[in-house]
Amino acid sequence: MDETGGGEVSSAMKSLLRILRTRHWHMGLGATLLVLTAAVAALGYWYFVVPTRFTVAVGPPGSVEARVVRAFAQTLKDRGRDVRLRVVDFDDVRQSGEALQNRLVQLVH
DSSP, X not given: OOHHHHHHHHXXXXXXXXHHHHHHHHHHHHHHHHHHHHHHHHHHHXXXXXXXXXXXXXXXXXXXXXXXHHHHXXXXXXXXXXXXXXXXXXXXXXXXXXXXXXXXXXXXX
């Protein structure tokens, strides 16, 4: 073998390695885009499907207002609406107001 034949093999090998590196780069980019697309789809699903949740302070326990809010929360859940209410009982209106001020609840009835 002379030097020109060896140079051609070396040149062909370099070209092949360059092509393989380029293909792997594209595969890596494709995999990255696939993962990002799946993440965006999952976030979109979570944003549009998972219901919004609110905590409601009611009181006193067993009062008409407490029963109405609980019935409303159950109706929202039964009908599959995209809002859910978690009802928290307090002994009086003052405690409900304090819970709202302390951000323990989002709504007061």
